Amino acid sequence: ITLNNLNELNQYSIGYPRGMAYSDLIKNDLEPKGYYSLSKVKLYPTYNETMADLKNGNLDLAFIEEPVYFTFKNKKKMPIESRYVFKNVDQLGIAFKKGSPVRDDFNLWLKEQGPQKISGIVDSWMK
Structure with a gap:
């Protein structure tokens, strides 16, 4: 198609x-x-x-x-292909309990890693 x-x-x-x-x-x-x-x-x-x-x-x-x-x-090695990708509509995130100190730790960790390393981590899990 x-x-x-x-x-x-x-x-x-x-x-x-x-x-x-x-x-x-x-x-x-x-x-x-x-x-x-x-x-x-x-x-x-x-x-x-x-x-x-x-x-x-x-x-x-x-x-x-x-x-x-x-x-x-x-x-899962399913023979599928992407035919249309919606750009700039992602609104996904990671949820934490309100007031959780883990959220601040996680945000600090994300900042320390930087965008390039985070992208590599995502790619290693998703691709």
């Missing part, structure tokens, strides 16, 4: 897992723009079920986050 633009999405069967980071984008941004109808997009309980249906041909496309994509492609 080749996607030249998002207007082509309505030609395909699409699925995504419940609770994924891009749920808001899928429901409140892309669907109102007419790229597809949510009534035709299948919501799955888990990533594993979404990816199983993609692998078995029950879906043409699946919305998944990049770290999940790399896990299935590189660690």
